[in-house]
Amino acid sequence: MYKRWLRALQRATLRVDVFINRVYPSEWNPLYFTGGLGNLFLVVLVLSGIFIFLYYMPSIDSAHNSVSYLTERVPYGGLIRGIHRYAADGFMLAILLHLFRNWFTDRYLFSRDSPWISGMFLLGFAGFVGVNGYMMAWDDRGQALLAMTVRVLESINLRLPFLVITTHPLGFGGIEWVHVGRATADLLTAGPGIGEGTLVRLLYMHVVPASTLFLLLWWHYVRLRHPKIWPPATWVLFCLGAVTFFAAVVPAVSGTPAQPAGKPAAFPLDVFYLLPYWLLKFMGPVVVVVLGVAVFAYGFYIPYQMREEQIEPLRHAGKAIVIEPNCTGCELCYYDCPYNAIVMASSPRPGQTRAAANRKLVAIVLDSRCVECGICIGACPFQALELPQITEAQIQEKVLAACRT
């Protein structure tokens, strides 16, 4: 059932490619480097964010004013604020496209789960940072968002026991039940309720998780050789132009300054980041939390959902094995493996073939990283690697059979 669904979605995804490939050469198809587009937008966000950071004052009284000053008085300030705003949308759009495309085209199978799991973390952090950014403007919308977030967190009525240590000779003051949701909300607002420390905390929660994205990107890429981390120059220029165009035509503006007792009835919604807040109109906060947790938990489960026997035999040919007597230690497979699954070790003994007699190194396949693609077999001119289910003998057999008839 799941598999039928996935195949249908795969066909639909690849159908889109057909149309795009009619317009551009396939190497320019933007759907082939959605991850690179995400990186591009992330860099734009960091650069424009540094500029905004220089003017931002994280306090309840001056946050809104400082943003207005940046927008209205600083040369190009409004433009750069708009670029920050629309690049954030582009970033979320790119990583969502990246997620769905890689899901529907099976790019998560086997040990590709490492990029997938880190990708889920990247998604979560990006969403958090984005929502935070709206709060930092500290207009009516920002205040409403923070109030809604606090309300949602406080609705998590989960209590966990904590030991209380006292100065009492026994050192043990009993057990205190801590309301987890409220404690988390207090972490976000820096103390109970919105206070002087809140905006500083928001700034911190915006910048640090955004920086953490780069740490997560390292995890995202660590198993990949030659990952596509940057789109072609044409698309870089196009995206920069599009973001600047939007920033100039539809400038990002703040609403009215936040009021201590303000409670706006309506505010403009950004579909890429604020969708969960829109859901709050229709569902209780607990339902939204449970839904969000369920969606994320399912996201983490995706790479393990398809059972191995459901995968077609050609796509599940077994981890590559090194035929040790033939290996010459030439490192060709090591350089070509797209997943860094092959390491070279110093050879304990000479190989058996003439080419391998004087080898210094020998290839080792790390099973935990192999995705069974067989590219190392194509790289090896010495018959020293095999996929267990599709051996060289079988292929040669097929070639001979085809030539005979």
Added chain:
Amino acid sequence: MSDLSPKIIGFVCDWSVALAEAVTEDGRLRALPNVHIIMVPCSGFLRPQWVELALKQGADGAFVCGCPYGDCLNREGNYLIRDRIQQMRRRLQRQRVDPDRVAMIAYGFHDGEAFIAAVREFADRVRAMGTAAPSARAPVSGSS
């Protein structure tokens, strides 16, 4: 049988063009019965020796089909095999085999018709070259 010549062997990546309905049980293309299809897990999986083997064992032409460039599931498989086939063409030239008897093409899942058209064009080109010269078929020892 004239429609079974020239004899052509195609190595096709399982992730590229969808051929489940286009291939008969004995591995021939329905539209072009002179073309045998061998499915492989990724075009980068191919050893150029296998393509050479096909030519030496009597095939008049051989081609490799990978995913559209940029869309390889493993990012690089189709680029790698493209480079390796380029190297192989020089090797074939030294062995006095017309290098145009091998081809590298790239078609996506839904490009079945374009794929068939490209294979037909390749087959016509090979037919114009005539069947492979006997010297090309002789087993070559030591392909260095």
